[in-house]
Amino acid sequence: MNYYGVKAIYLFELARTWRTLLQSIASPVLTTALYFVVFGSAIGGHMGDIEGVSYGAFIVPGLIMLMVLTESTSNASFGIYMPKFSGTIYEILSAPISAFEIVLGYVGAAATKSLIIGLIILVTARLFVDFSIAHPLWMLGFLFLTALAFSLLGFIIGICADGFERLQIVPAMVVMPLAFLGGTFYSITMLPPLWQKLVLFNPVVYLVSGFRWSFYGTADVPVTISLAMISVFLVICLAIVCWIFKTGYRVRS
Amino acid sequence: MQPVIAVEGLTKVYASGFEALRGVDLSIHKGEIFALLGPNGAGKTTLISIICGIVNPGDGRVLANGWDVVKDYRRARASIGLVPQELSVNMFETVWAAVKFSRGLFGKPANDAYLEKLLRDLSLYDKKDTKIMALSGGMKRRVLIAKALAHEPEILFLDEPTAGVDVELRRDMWTMIRALREQGVTIILTTHYIEEAEEMADRIGVIHQGEIILVDGKQNLMNQLGRKQLSVQLTAPLDALPERLTRYQLSLSDDGYQLVYHYDTQNQAAIAPLLRDLEALSLDYSDLHTNQSSLEDIFVSLVEERRA
Ligand SMILES: Nc1ncnc2c1ncn2[C@@H]1O[C@H](COP(=O)(O)OP(=O)(O)OP(=O)(O)O)[C@@H](O)[C@H]1O
Ligand SMILES: [Mg+2]
Numbered sequence: 001m002n003y004y005g006v007k008a009i010y011l012f013e014l015a016r017t018w019r020t021l022l023q024s025i026a027s028p029v030l031t032t033a034l035y036f037v038v039f040g041s042a043i044g045g046h047m048g049d050i051e052g053v054s055y056g057a058f059i060v061p062g063l064i065m066l067m068v069l070t071e072s073t074s075n076a077s078f079g080i081y082m083p084k085f086s087g088t089i090y091e092i093l094s095a096p097i098s099a100f101e102i103v104l105g106y107v108g109a110a111a112t113k114s115l116i117i118g119l120i121i122l123v124t125a126r127l128f129v130d131f132s133i134a135h136p137l138w139m140l141g142f143l144f145l146t147a148l149a150f151s152l153l154g155f156i157i158g159i160c161a162d163g164f165e166r167l168q169i170v171p172a173m174v175v176m177p178l179a180f181l182g183g184t185f186y187s188i189t190m191l192p193p194l195w196q197k198l199v200l201f202n203p204v205v206y207l208v209s210g211f212r213w214s215f216y217g218t219a220d221v222p223v224t225i226s227l228a229m230i231s232v233f234l235v236i237c238l239a240i241v242c243w244i245f246k247t248g249y250r251v252r253s
Numbered sequence: 254m255q256p257v258i259a260v261e262g263l264t265k266v267y268a269s270g271f272e273a274l275r276g277v278d279l280s281i282h283k284g285e286i287f288a289l290l291g292p293n294g295a296g297k298t299t300l301i302s303i304i305c306g307i308v309n310p311g312d313g314r315v316l317a318n319g320w321d322v323v324k325d326y327r328r329a330r331a332s333i334g335l336v337p338q339e340l341s342v343n344m345f346e347t348v349w350a351a352v353k354f355s356r357g358l359f360g361k362p363a364n365d366a367y368l369e370k371l372l373r374d375l376s377l378y379d380k381k382d383t384k385i386m387a388l389s390g391g392m393k394r395r396v397l398i399a400k401a402l403a404h405e406p407e408i409l410f411l412d413e414p415t416a417g418v419d420v421e422l423r424r425d426m427w428t429m430i431r432a433l434r435e436q437g438v439t440i441i442l443t444t445h446y447i448e449e450a451e452e453m454a455d456r457i458g459v460i461h462q463g464e465i466i467l468v469d470g471k472q473n474l475m476n477q478l479g480r481k482q483l484s485v486q487l488t489a490p491l492d493a494l495p496e497r498l499t500r501y502q503l504s505l506s507d508d509g510y511q512l513v514y515h516y517d518t519q520n521q522a523a524i525a526p527l528l529r530d531l532e533a534l535s536l537d538y539s540d541l542h543t544n545q546s547s548l549e550d551i552f553v554s555l556v557e558e559r560r561a
Contacts, residue, residue, distance in 0.1 A: 002327070002360040003360075004356075004357045004358075004359075004360050004361060004362060005357060005358045005359065005360050007357060008353075008354050008355075008356075008357030008358045009358065011357075012350075012354050015350070016345075019345060083343075086341055086343065086344075087337070087339050087341030088341045088342060088343050090302075090305075090307050090335070090337050090341060091335075091355065091358060091400065092358065093305075093306055093307045094305040094306050094307055094330060094333070094335050095330060095358045095359050095360075096326065096327040096328070096329075096330040096331045096359060096360055097327075097358065097360070098327075248309050252306075252307065252308055252309045253267060253268065253308050253309070
């Protein structure tokens with residue numbers, strides 16, 4: 001195990017966050033604050049409670065998930081795409097470091113960063129609305145697994161992308177819509193019956209539902225299923241990453 | 254003695270179907286400076302990239318310090334440093350962060366004293382807190398060298414270290430490379446320039462179209478490669494070569510106005526006797542020029558020689 005190598009990549013990636021502190025952390029926080037002003041205060045004031053939780057508090061877990069999903073994907077994809085684009089990846093490829101260790105460094109750093117963002121948003125949200133967390137450890141667990149899974153997804157996107165446009169396309173065209181339709185701002189029980197069935201194909205539904213359960217103890221789908229789904233997603237991403245390194249796909253010519 | 258790098262029957266076909274290496278065999282001895290000489294597209298970078306683990310090999314195998322670069326990549330790569338052809342370096346980092354990163358990446362614990370000495374040797378220490386984008390091209394290249402040396406490798410690959418570098422820096426580079434050799438580092442460099450290979454290397458390998466066509470000690474090779482031609486533009490045409498000039502390797506152009514003389518750059522007294530003879534024969538000339546056979550010409554003739 002090349003411990004120093006993993007540490008070097010991990011710290012390098014986190015240092016990139018510090019260098020771009022404003023856009024890394026301030027902008028998601030600002031976005032969240034805007035969501036709270038619009039949805040929480042302006043619209044939420046006209047909405048009744050959902051499953052006994054005020055609308056402002058109801059959207060907190062969904063918002064955090066939304067941010068963690070998008071941040072994980074974009075950070076991890078950018079982190080590995082940049083060295084590929086600038087050519088500095090030669091150094092990583094020529095180093096005595098295994099594929100697993102490379103992934104650990106990059107994905108670990110991206111996941112850490114979105115975890116931090118998630119927690120900052122949690123604190124920010126507390127300034128706007130009153131809420132409590134029923135199962136704090138589960139909450140952290142869901143947050144961690146989600147950050148990890150979507151950082152892996154981002155890593156895969158970054159490796160496969162062959163241009164900056166491609167880098168944006170999956171986060172903008174897939175992750176964002178799925179996150180919005182995944183029950184971020186509503187409970188899926190509020191949907192017409194047919195849609196209630198359809199949304200079950202959206203993996204984000206399980207994440208948001210499980211995460212919301214850790215806050216308020218109510219969920220759209222059983223929490224064990226949420227956990228199973230996120231594990232499956234994680235394993236699929238891991239398998240793709242393994243395959244990429246085994247074949248050298250888009251990494252080694 | 255076991256070679257530090259052993260390449261055996263190495264081939265490489267890129268995904269595009271292009272055959273970049275066609276059965277390369279090469280041994281690098283410990284402690285030598287080896288120059289890989291070849292024209293654009295010969296396969297120099299491909300060969301180096303395979304040894305360093307950046308490009309997947311085709312058939313054949315490569316051992317570094319006795320370790321297979323694919324199966325035992327950790328042990329093989331730990332002893333290798335690479336300075337790439339392109340100036341690929343993260344522009345937003347400081348010099349210090351860059352070398353520290355490289356050392357860690359190669360699995361070595363931090364050693365600030367070593368890195369400080371390294372940067373001093375490369376005259377980079379006063380720039381250590383400068384962002385790399387604010388450095389000149391020559392300094393960036395030295396940063397790449399510092400990164401390659403940060404983990405104290407025994408084998409250093411330099412892919413065209415003097416491309417785009419001015420004369421003074423080129424001299425510095427050569428001095429530095431020799432100093433590294435003194436410390437026991439084995440050095441493999443690539444170049445387009447015969448003069449550079451001649452000046453620097455203990456042994457030279459010539460690569461052309463994915464094949465090593467010659468590996469030799471410097472002296473032997475220079476004798477084969479170091480040929481030039483002198484063209485003499487006469488003021489009056491000659492019908493035939495005068496008797497007195499037949500002992501030179503001369504050819505006369507069809508119109509009789511131009512004499513072409515092939516000679517060896519190693520031979521110090523090649524031109525003067527010819528000019529004295531022209532003087533003695535009262536042959537006047539309006540122009541003289543010399544040119545070196547291009548590397549491409551030389552490679553082609555070497556390939557033909559080998560096929561013959
Ligand atoms: N990734 C790639 N895919 C397809 N062909 C490639 C790839 N990389 C290099 N080649 C081809 O392989 C051949 C050898 O390239 P290489 O870079 O090894 O040459 P070189 O000797 O380093 O040349 P130069 O002196 O210009 O640096 C070239 O014809 C090049 O076009
Ligand atoms: Mg090259």
